[in-house]
Amino acid sequence: MRTRIEDATVDDVVAGMQTDGYTIVEGILSPAEVAAAKQSLQDVLAATPTGRNDFEGFSTRRVYALFAKTRAFDGPATHPLILGVLDRVLGEYQFSAPVGIQIGPGEKAQVLHRDDAVYPLPRPHQEVVVNTMWPLDDFTVENGATRLVPGSQHRTDAPDESETVPAEMPAGSVMIYPGSVWHGGGANTTDRPRLGVIIEYCSSWLRPQENHVLAVPREVAAELPERLQELLGYNIYPPFVGYVDGRHPRRVLQG
Numbered sequence: 001m002r003t004r005i006e007d008a009t010v011d012d013v014v015a016g017m018q019t020d021g022y023t024i025v026e027g028i029l030s031p032a033e034v035a036a037a038k039q040s041l042q043d044v045l046a047a048t049p050t051g052r053n054d055f056e057g058f059s060t061r062r063v064y065a066l067f068a069k070t071r072a073f074d075g076p077a078t079h080p081l082i083l084g085v086l087d088r089v090l091g092e093y094q095f096s097a098p099v100g101i102q103i104g105p106g107e108k109a110q111v112l113h114r115d116d117a118v119y120p121l122p123r124p125h126q127e128v129v130v131n132t133m134w135p136l137d138d139f140t141v142e143n144g145a146t147r148l149v150p151g152s153q154h155r156t157d158a159p160d161e162s163e164t165v166p167a168e169m170p171a172g173s174v175m176i177y178p179g180s181v182w183h184g185g186g187a188n189t190t191d192r193p194r195l196g197v198i199i200e201y202c203s204s205w206l207r208p209q210e211n212h213v214l215a216v217p218r219e220v221a222a223e224l225p226e227r228l229q230e231l232l233g234y235n236i237y238p239p240f241v242g243y244v245d246g247r248h249p250r251r252v253l254q255g
């Protein structure tokens with residue numbers, strides 16, 4: 001499903017995720033916000049090596065520890081529409097894998113996968129992962145738009161490449177998809193890189209893919225808004241999963 005931010009409701013976004021396996025919301029970031037986010041990643045990308053395996057992509061740069069390296073995604077990560085969808089789909093949640101992904105010229109298509117496959121849960125199971133893809137370049141078939149298999153969140157067999165559709169979308173959009181949908185980065189056949197940022201969330205009772213409490217320096221985390229601190233792991237899953245010395249982990253940041 002595809003909509004624009006002016007018209008988007010939590011109900012619509014969740015409905016699109018349930019039927020198609022993804023919803024694209026255009027216009028959620030202004031051109032100025034896209035330019036600022038892109039600019040904030042330029043030096044970081046210049047210092048980031050290309051991938052070490054087929055999954056990361058040998059011509060792709062991945063910016064891990066994103067919230068240690070830029071403040072440009074503090075707002076998008078806590079956008080009311082996104083949090084409304086997460087409240088509905090996951091209930092209690094945290095960041096799992098926030099990653100800048102710059103697919104370089106010549107990169108081949110990433111293997112199709114499900115983001116929730118990192119957790120050894122028998123299927124079918126409740127959604128435990130929701131991902132958001134924020135394109136900072138226009139995503140096209142040619143430059144490596146994410147490919148998804150519509151409706152594949154309900155599949156029990158592995159889909160075929162021929163079943164994928166490209167998530168073409170302008171920079172400034174966001175695509176929201178459950179961890180159960182089959183997808184992968186596209187091949188980049190152009191001579192320019194394709195930059196997007198995934199902010200992936202998982203249920204609060206799971207271990208996130210990245211260990212944010214170690215990845216983001218404590219003095220940086222201490223200055224962030226409380227909701228961001230919670231998403232980085234300074235929170236509990238009620239009644240007390242994640243405590244520190246018997247107390248709420250927020251106390252650690254308060255000194």
Ligand SMILES: O=C(O)CCC(=O)C(=O)O
Nearest residue numbers: 101145146183184185186
């Ligand atoms: O870069 C993309 O379009 C998607 C990447 C992806 O799905 C992943 O690395 O898990």
